[in-house]
Amino acid sequence: MNAFTREDLSVMQAWPLERKIQVTQARIMEWYFHYGGNVAVSFSGGKDSTVLLDLARRAFPNIPAVYVDTGLEYPEIRAFVKAVPNVTWLRPEMPFPKVIEQYGYPVVSKDVANRIYYARRGSEWAIRHLNGQNRDGTPSRYNERYMKWRYLLGAPFPISEYCCTVMKKRPLHRFVKEMGAMPIIGTMACESARRQSAYLITGCNAFQKKEPSSQPLSFWLEQDVLRYLQLTGLPYSPIYGEITEDGGRLVTTGAHRTGCMFCMFGVHLEKGQNRFQRMALSHPVQYDYCIGKLGCGRVLDYIHVPYAA
Template sequence: MAKHQTWELTQKQALPLDIKIRMTEQRIRDCYNHFGGDVYVSFSGGKDSTVLLDICRNLFPDILAVFVDTGLEYPEIREFVKTKENVTWLHPVSWNKHTRKYERTNFRNVIKEYGYPVISKEVSECIEGARKFIANNNGNYIYRMQQLDGTAKQKDGSPSAFNIPKWRFLIDAPFKISKNCCKLLKKSPFHSFEKETGKKPIVATMASESRLRKTSWLRNGCNAFEKKSPSSQPMSFWTDQDVLRYLLTYNIPYSSVYGEIVEQNGKLKTTKCDRTGCMFCMFGCH
């Protein structure tokens, strides 16, 4: 059962920044206290996690930040991360069947084995599943084929909101497609770190960024302590405008890859990159 309704998210997203900051601070305190301080800030060096780290360290100055060096970050992002204290750097690894050891891996190895990340995680997962259905007539993946055909239904018989027929042509793309890149290069190092240390993540994701993140917030709220992998997303109800306003208002240093923050037609924007992520990722390329 969902913890929240869509109207609650809309209401919270419309709140003034100062109130959002106080609400976020309370969620961070709740997370910190719930896990007895065994938490860390997932720090990508991007503007969202820069804001989160600032808020967290205003409350708990010694809180650890963790950065995954995938080899795909903008050089400006890596240099900015180096300016922060108390940051643990992680690197992607994979299991080598021949040496029977975990070894450093990279983007090239991942795309050769699994495929390219294309459009979005949802689309990539759908294409990968539909191809398995076509190749092996595997009924476990028939829903993915229906999504691409635009024929998937909801329980009441109406068309599914997750149908994506506009991307059906990617089934015939002359290369492998998969969402595994993000999982292997970014998520797995964090999960390994959590398993080794017992620390839980505080993450700067926002519901406004994608349908998946919105659905996750509606289901779990900001502090998802009951999940198999507990985490906190205390900025879930923030928007990109809030992030830029925070950086500007409190004069917070951020990566030069974004350029300057300026106002245009009543909205804040950056003069260079608006999102950073991985340089060679095809998510969002459309």
């Protein structure tokens, strides 16, 4: 049985920021005391985890943080993380070029890439989903969303969702196993259907999961994160630029998202200049490496996404 309904989540997402701060810190404290203080904040250097780390350290100033240095982050993110005290740097066992060679490129979304990966290996459920069918072969309103990506089965390059698992999740899991420090993560339910579903099942503190984790910002929205940064004056990575208002909403004048520079998940949905077109102007060295040497250009061509500035 789920801990929450979608209606519950909608109500919480509409709470004022002050209440969200109180509830989030309560969840952090619950997690901290449950594990006797042996916890750590997963810190990416992005705006969401910057807010999370600040909330955690307002309650527990000495709480440690861990950063996974994949080599794929913006230089401004890495420089910002270096300036934050008490952060342990972790590294993946496999570099990104090897990951895409062995597993595949991160294309479209984790769900789509997952189905392409397994359908190519003969998985019946993955093939069925790409055909828009239920288990019994009847049309599926849920699975029909995958049908338009069926053509990727013939793509002349490997595709999978494993990049994040290999580059980010495994180093963090290894740290948790070795140190016993239970992770606090800055993900939000509004970011994807996967994260929303996970939150509805467990709530913020997933004590009962095989690999327990806390996501105390789950019911926050991006506007809450920007408002928190604006109100507190908390330092954040300069990659985002200034926080300004546009049509009644807060926006950043720089990057809208950070994460891995070369990730292609969701790029087809971006309006105006997409992340690669902006990278061509702001980080030309990384752009040339990504588009040319890593082969992301041919992948973007295949899914009809422009990348020239």
